Amino acid sequence: MTDAKELAVQLAQLSDAELAVVVAVATEGRAALAELHAVAAALTTTVDHAADVIDVTPDTILDGQDAQPATPDTFGQVQATPGASGIPVPPTGMPVPPGIGGYTSSGVPTFESVRDKVEQRYGTSQGMGELDRQTPVGRSVDEQWDERRKAAKERLEQIRKSMRGNDND
Structure with missing residues (x-):
């Protein structure tokens, strides 16, 4: 799992609207954080949605840019390198609703996907x-x-x- 300081740095880089969405998604279904979830959900509806626009970068490597070194697919294997779990991770700053693709944000299959x-x-x-x-x-x-x-x-x-x-x- 990511170090708490690294996570805090990444969260600090988000806009207010993006952070509210992340907090709302992360606290959904947690009884102890119900009040925080309610506040975050309320903020997501009141915050200006013009700030929700996320820059899209091309996947193509332009001349003069170095390619990132290829990392082997580990798919959650024992002694795998950290951060290479085989589960697709969205880019930083992009809110992730729970259950997309049949997996939770922690990589556990949802009941619906297993049933299907x-x-x-x-x-x-x-x-x-x-x-x-x-x-x-x-x-x-x-x-x-x-x-x-x-x-x-x-x-x-x-x-x-x-x-x-x-x-x-």
Whole structure:
């Protein structure tokens, strides 16, 4: 995690409107900070929104600029370099609403994103099962299953009849 002094320096560079949005987002859902959240939310509606314009810098490296050294993707691996967690981090000063992309600001998947993935996988497996049953191989497997079930049922009936026959003796 970022050092508190570094975080304070970054927050100090934000405009009032941007800082109010960051505080509102960071305190949302925290009972102990409900009053601070209410104040920050009220400020976001009253602060001049003309200050919300954020400079956009090109991704293309212009002549004379050095490229940043490439860092390997660590994706939260053990002994990964700090600051390279594999989770996309928005540029400094840009407010981040919670839950965008299916992850919280700390990188934990949201309940909704997990539920959507499970439902998608379940639907895919249902569809694949239906398609498999419609192929010749799938139909033959179903027919084999039915034949085995019938044979087992007939054999069970034979065993029951033979048991009843032995009881009468």
